[in-house]
Amino acid sequence: MSLEGEVREAADTILDADEVTVISHIDADGITSLSVLMQAITRAGVKATPVFLRQLEPLMMHRVPQDDTLKVFSDFGAGQQHLLEEHGLSTDEVVIVDHHVSQESNTPYLQVNALPYGHSKFSAAGAAYLVARAIDADNRDLAKLAVIGNVGDMMAREDCGLIGPARAIAADGIEYGNVTARRDLNVFGISTRPLHICLAYSNETRVPGVTGNPRGARRLLERHGIQTRTGNGKWRVWEDLDEGERRTVTSVLAEQVVAAGGDVDKLTAELYLFPDETPHTPLRNAAEFSTLLNACGRWARPEVGATVCAGDRGVAFREAEHMLTHHRAAIKDLMHYILRTGVEERSAVQYIHVGDRFPDTVVGIGAGMALSKLHSDKPILVMCSLPEDPSLTKVSMRATDQMVEAGVDLQAALVEATAPFNGAGGGHAIAAGAFIPKEAEEEFVGLVDACIGRQCDRRE
Numbered sequence: 146m147s148l149e150g151e152v153r154e155a156a157d158t159i160l161d162a163d164e165v166t167v168i169s170h171i172d173a174d175g176i177t178s179l180s181v182l183m184q185a186i187t188r189a190g191v192k193a194t195p196v197f198l199r200q201l202e203p204l205m206m207h208r209v210p211q212d213d214t215l216k217v218f219s220d221f222g223a224g225q226q227h228l229l230e231e232h233g234l235s236t237d238e239v240v241i242v243d244h245h246v247s248q249e250s251n252t253p254y255l256q257v258n259a260l261p262y263g264h265s266k267f268s269a270a271g272a273a274y275l276v277a278r279a280i281d282a283d284n285r286d287l288a289k290l291a292v293i294g295n296v297g298d299m300m301a302r303e304d305c306g307l308i309g310p311a312r313a314i315a316a317d318g319i320e321y322g323n324v325t326a327r328r329d330l331n332v333f334g335i336s337t338r339p340l341h342i343c344l345a346y347s348n349e350t351r352v353p354g355v356t357g358n359p360r361g362a363r364r365l366l367e368r369h370g371i372q373t374r375t376g377n378g379k380w381r382v383w384e385d386l387d388e389g390e391r392r393t394v395t396s397v398l399a400e401q402v403v404a405a406g407g408d409v410d411k412l413t414a415e416l417y418l419f420p421d422e423t424p425h426t427p428l429r430n431a432a433e434f435s436t437l438l439n440a441c442g443r444w445a446r447p448e449v450g451a452t453v454c455a456g457d458r459g460v461a462f463r464e465a466e467h468m469l470t471h472h473r474a475a476i477k478d479l480m481h482y483i484l485r486t487g488v489e490e491r492s493a494v495q496y497i498h499v500g501d502r503f504p505d506t507v508v509g510i511g512a513g514m515a516l517s518k519l520h521s522d523k524p525i526l527v528m529c530s531l532p533e534d535p536s537l538t539k540v541s542m543r544a545t546d547q548m549v550e551a552g553v554d555l556q557a558a559l560v561e562a563t564a565p566f567n568g569a570g571g572g573h574a575i576a577a578g579a580f581i582p583k584e585a586e587e588e589f590v591g592l593v594d595a596c597i598g599r600q601c602d603r604r605e
Contacts, residue, residue, distance in 0.1 A: 156279035162215035171442030173297030173435035175220040178273040180454035185277035197447040202569035220269035226250035270294020288318035297435025306415030331414035336429035339380035440472035443506035479511030491594035496526035509541035562592035
């Protein structure tokens, strides 16, 4: 069957259902994919109920309702088909809308997944949008949410913009009118961060004298005639600059990178903005919108993010902003803790156990930020305790694009290393997570280290 055939069959199965339960992950891709599906399904007159899970693994399966509803799994399911079998779910009860590596199964579950068709830069939200368009061609307004999911799941990072079917979905949003795209400086916080902070704390391209140096960034801006404050004294953000000012800053930064012998390939990227959202808010562009949704999920309130995706700009949005503030503070504290405490090293990985000092939902993000300031040739593995279940340990791993290019695949490593303990692991080559028995921590680290080592040896 083709991808188009899978999409059509999934849409028809949903439309034929009396009632649907949409079960999804809690990150930005999971929240947006659920939101796309929920809106498309309810618009079609089919009753739908949302369920969010931190992971699709044995300990969470009691949250999957045992009833007659059609279960639509989004942003997971492809790699957990044996679990669905063990739970007694039959082919006519399940639709999987995912983008992860698919697990072979004796039960031929209906699955919409672009990965087997060669589209690796395509998130679950993108797959959900294809289904939504097949349900009703008028669902093009939902392309905006798919763009947020694709960007939030790092599908635009490596190529400095969305490509393939993900870019085609962005084009749908552009044609509809609630998405714009432009080539611009590749920085985070273009709608909310003061200019000098935006430049200083964006790590895609290191700029001497600017990266990690807010004062240096501010001096550079003022030296080239870029005002950092508005007439009423407020800090300007990147979004406030006109095209000429943006071009001036980008050119100056490029000159400094080249002068230092650096690479400017990732200095600019295609950014995705939403003209229907209020300026100077985290809803104004895809990167910040996705971070807001991640904050909701990481603080165990993904339903708030879904409500924002559905259009609530009142109570739900204010609650989401509050969680975003706490989210950023927790990640910053975690990164500083990792750097202050230091990591232990094995031959192929570096690792640390943070105990129960931080919520398990933020350790992966903090690990990724810390990695940029640690050894650049080894993935980082962070373990944390789970207060609600002291017998388990949560594991998060992060790598860099360069490591992946060298052969590292964290998802494969964690799946292999968790197998002896009946644990659960999954994710992507560059970012993955797992749950393992607490007593297996030391042995598990050794298995991961050995697996990563073999991956790199095979590439040499």
